[in-house]
Amino acid sequence: MTQPHAASRLFDTAEGARLVQARSDPAWRRWGPYLSDRQWGTVREDYSPDGEAWDYLPHDHARSRAYRWGEDGIGGFGTAHLEWCLAPALWNGRDPILKERLFGLTNAEGNHGEDVKELYYYLDATPTHSFMRMLYKYPHDAFPYEGLISENRRRGLDDPEFELLDTGLFDAGRYCDVEIAYAKAAPDDVLMRISVTNRGPEATALTVLPQLWARNTWSWRGEAERPELSAAGDGSVRALHPGLAPMRFHAQGADDLLFTENETNTHRLFGTGPAKASDKEGFYKDGIDARVVRGEAGAVNPAQRGTKCAALYRLDLAPGQTRTLRLRFRPEAEAADPFADFDAVFSARQDEADAFYEALQANIPDPDLRSVQRQALAGMLWSKQLYHYDVREWQDGDPAEPPPPAGRRGGRNADWRHVRAADIVSMPDAWEYPWFASWDLALQSLVLAMVDPDFAKGQLLLLVDEAYMHPNAALPAYEWGFSDANPPLHAFAAWRVFEMDRALTGRPDHAFLKRIFNKLTLNFTWWVNRKDAAGRNLFQGGFLGLDNIGIFDRSKPVGEGAELTQSDATAWMAMYALDLMRIAIELALQDSTYEDMAEKFFEHFLLIAAASGDGVWDEADGYFYDVIESAGGKRLPIRVRTMVGLIPIYAVAVLKEEEIARLPRFSARLQFFLESRPDLARLVSRWNEPGQGRTGLLSLLRGHRLKALLRRMLDPAEFLSDNGIRAVSKVYAATPFRFSWAGQDLGLAYEPAESGSRLFGGNSNWRGPVWLPVNVLLIESLRRFHDYYGPDFRVEAPTGSGRTLSLGEIADDLSRRLIGLSARGADGRRPVYGDSRIEQEDPHFRDHVLFYEYYHGDTGRGVGASHQTGWSGLVALLIQQCEGTPRRDSTAG
Structure with missing residues (x-):
């Protein structure tokens, strides 16, 4: 993989300087896009007896129920633990509710599973979140909540999903573009700009409500001190939070300020009275929604205090007209006019973002490719969120709340009571997958390392920390099933991020490499002990992130007392061994005690390679297949050509002769092993045939096997598409594969x-x-x-x-x-x-x-x-x- 070019130029920019500063003082990372796109319907918020998270806290409840473990919003921005949160709400005068969060279908509602049904785009972002910009498209007519559900429910599996654009609401441009942007004047001085453009042919009215609120941390234990928002005499909002400096929220030209509490509306959801003394006044999370949409004046606090507030703007927009709203949340000690330098700060941060990406993209002449890359990176940076999930507290319940169902202790993630996550984590998709997945996170780290190698390294270290990694050395897979196995990609990602970081900074971070290597050696052993049923270096693993690629659910027993030996699981483990060997060689060049570990993983790779050649390779077909192995020793290959059979290509390492020469013990052991096991040397290694540049090859594939796989892979009638x-x-388009x-x-x-x-x-x-x-x-x-x-x-x-x-x-x-x-x-x-x-x-x-x-x-x-x-x-x-x-x-x- 080619190194990112022009590495050091990033750190010559103003944003690069902030990244350097953040190594010793993380203040610039304190605020960011740390709200989820969806907190409702997640495992963390599920306190049901049946584990049906989508049903327990659906979208319809989200506006009325205080979340236990996080917050969500459209284009939200908050502190790292969401003590304070910012996000806009919108109302077009026709919707039955405020547009405060993104709507989508649950798994049961969609004909192809859950899916967000909104139009929004992440346009720009810097790694320290000094500048962020995204776009939300809001129709003039009523948002089709029920229509999206009913039409997708009506459609079958052979039909495509029914999307928001399919409703025709956007055909004549009858919508508003709502651009949400943030710029930091200083680490805790946050500017919020909302620009609304009417794209339609007629005038339209839109109510915009930039909201500030505190995450509810007080309802669950009963003794926690509450934060407070209150109107000040100058039209600003004073914000007090235990342990934090006093802040002020300024909303230029707002028509009104509305206040309520971030508390669950037990009246609406459960038909009960106040659940606790703090509810006496009857102001709830959905109070602003009730005031604006239904005109219920008593739903907001006339004393203008609470834990949630909104600045209300009523906009009348002519066709093509743009209105810009300016807001600022900053330390109360700042006395200057909050809007005197507002536009200058935004302009400066935009220029700094441009300079940062100009340094990254200096050798990319195509403006469209520059735009695609910048938006991809923006999406990655916008998808960082607070991931808070203490499994023990979640299973046991909170002192001030009803106890969870008794069966909960033996249900989902019951064996992971040690997990106590409260970190900023890169999400695969902050609406559809607002939780980490281990192999997703490994690959995400490669992209993040292009612009923020320190954060990328931190993400890889998270899952091997004792707050995540199981005491038995398993890595948690993903929220819905920590015990499932994802492909073991952390060693690959660690090595690549190490290389990218070295190219960017000019300094090898061997301390990072040692930390993660030591933990991953334990995880490798877990795989060997838990996923090799017969101890033959042929592995199982389950679906391994490839969902429905098999003819049956590979995470369940295949029946008849048989085991499923998996081509991909075996190949992932061969790759894992090679990547750990490569890391050990790098460390051994600095510390000879790591030579023993390099030897260990070299030998283990050869054993896996030998087993795969006999166990999952089909010489007649020139392909790798999963194999059902019965208790009596009968082997039944599942001869279906899928990505499972191409994954063995991943297990390859090229070693430099000059490096091996500096490791005498490793070199001698390598030579001895290959001479004493000529069967292995002949089958899998080209080590004794130096390639270009005095290199040696370790791979599952000698040349003829590689060519056999590539013949299939590069065939347009099979795997290769435009x-x-x-x-x-694609051969299974005309004639599906059958297997009894x-x-x-x-x-x-x-x-x-x-x-x-x-x-x-x-x-x-x-x-x-x-x-x-x-x-x-x-x-x-x-x-x-x-x-x-x-x-x-x-x-x-x-x-x-x-x-x-x-x-x-x-x-x-x-x-x-x-x-x-x-x-x-x-x-x-x-x-x-x-x-x-x-x-x-x-x-x-x-x-x-x-x-x-x-x-x-x-x-x-x-x-x-x-x-x-x-x-x-x-x-x-x-x-x-x-x-x-x-x-x-x-x-x-």
């Missing part, structure tokens, strides 16, 4: 877009679409192979074309295909938007890019979660590596 490598071979097992006739068809099954909820589909994460890992691996083989090792690409390319050229071509998903092509269209006329042609849509969970295997249309920069933000890294490369006009042929 937009990357599909997750399942345990009295069942099981099948798998090529499904290039939405899932045709409800396996894993039907939300994700691995049976044909293009997924960026697995594609990027293929590209990374091909580049490593090229480092060894050089330009003379050539493969027909595409298969059947008669043209041969080096592995490096193939990696470049795949990168261009993936970048082409989001970039505007020669025809002026972006594949991600498919046949959507508005998104392809409308000047107020076409330059705003969404980064989807996955992409149609034939057309490149975006599918699934629409803001998953956690996966698809990897395009920012690809653009950086392919800097200056012209856009691809076509094709898979």
Whole structure:
């Protein structure tokens, strides 16, 4: 993987200087976009007896119920523990509720699983959040809450999802663009700017309510001191919070100030009276909503105090007119006019953001690619949130609240009572997946390292901390099931982030590498002990993040007393061993005691490689398959060609002879092992055949196996599409794969877009679409192979074309295909938007890019979660590596 260029220039900018300062003083990180896009419907807020989180706290309850573990909002901004939160609310005069948070379908409501049904775009962001900008599109007519639910519920699995644009509300431009931006004048001096533009052909009225509130931390224990917001005589709001300096909220030209409490409305939700003494006055979280939408004057506090407030603006907008609102939240000690320098601060922070990205993108001439990359990075930086989840407290309940159901102690995450998370964490998608997933986080760290290597390193260290990592050394997978296994990518990510950080700063952070290496060696042992049922270096693991890619749920027993040996699990472990070996070599060059660990992982890799050759490789087909192994020793390969069989390509390392020469013990042990086990040397290693630049190769694949896999992978009739490598071979479009097992006739068809099954909820589909994460890992691996083989090792690409390319050229071509998903092509269209006329042609849509969970295997249309920069933000890294490369006009042929 090519190093990001122009590394040190980032730190020559004003934003780069703030990043340097943050190493010793994190003040500039104190405020950020740390509110979730969705707190309702999460496991943390679920206190139900049946574990149905979506039903326990649905969207309809969210405006009325105080959250226990976090907060949400549209374009929200807050302190790291959300003591104070800022976010706007909107009302078009027609909706039944204020637009305070993003709406979407629950898993049961959607014909393809849960999905946000809003139009919003993350446009810009700096790593310290000194400048942030996003866009929300709000229709003039009533938001179709019920229509979106009923139509998606009516549609079947063969139908596409019904999206907000499909309602026709935006066809004539009858909506408002609401741009929400923040700039910091100082670490605790936050400027909020809301610019509203009427895009419609007629005048419209819009009520805008920038809100300030305190996260409810007082209702759960009973003894906590409450913060207070109160109107001051000068039209500002005084904000007091225990342990924090007094603050002031200034709202220039507001029509009114409204105050309520961030308390649960027990009357509305449960038909009961006040739950506690603090509720006596009857002011609740939804009080501002009741006052504005239904005119209930008594719903807000006439004394103008509370824990939640809003500045009310009533706007009348002519066609095309823009109105800008200015607000500021700063220390009370500041006495100067809060708006005298407002525009100057915003202008300065915008200029600094431009300078920061100019340094990053100096060698990227294409303005569209610059824009795509910057928006991908903005989405990644906007998707940081406070992740607060103390499993023990969540299971046991709070002193001031009713106890949770008795069965809760044995339910979800029951074996993870040690988890006590309260950190800023990068989310895969802050609405659809507002919780970490271990392999998502590993890949997200690569993108974050481009602009903020310190934060990236911190993210990788989080999950190996004792507050997350299980005492048995397992890493938590994701909120809905910590005990599930995600692919073990942390060692790969740690090594790559270390390299990127060294390139950016000029200093190798061996302390980081040692910390994470020591913990990952324990996790590797957990995998060996828990996921190798027969102790043969052939691994299981479950779905491993690939959801419905198998013919059945791989996380459940296959029946008949048999075990499922997984090609991908075995390959992930081979890759894990090589990445840990590579880290150990780097550390051994500084400290010879690490040579023993390098030897250990080298030998373990060879044992896994030997087992995989006998266990999951099919010589006749030239492919890797999962294998059902019965208790009696019978082996039944599942000969279906999916991404599972390409993952062995990832297990590759290229070692430099000059480095190995500096490690005499490791070098001698390596040579002894290969001489004493010629079977292993012959099968998996090219170590005794130095490649270009005096390098040695360790891989699961000798040349003929690699070429066999690439022949399938680069075949347009199988895996290769215009937009990357599909997750399942297209040969199953005409004739689905069939497999008989345990009295069942099981099948798998090529499904290039939405899932045709409800396996894993039907939300994700691995049976044909293009997924960026697995594609990027293929590209990374091909580049490593090229480092060894050089330009003379050539493969027909595409298969059947008669043209041969080096592995490096193939990696470049795949990168261009993936970048082409989001970039505007020669025809002026972006594949991600498919046949959507508005998104392809409308000047107020076409330059705003969404980064989807996955992409149609034939057309490149975006599918699934629409803001998953956690996966698809990897395009920012690809653009950086392919800097200056012209856009691809076509094709898979």
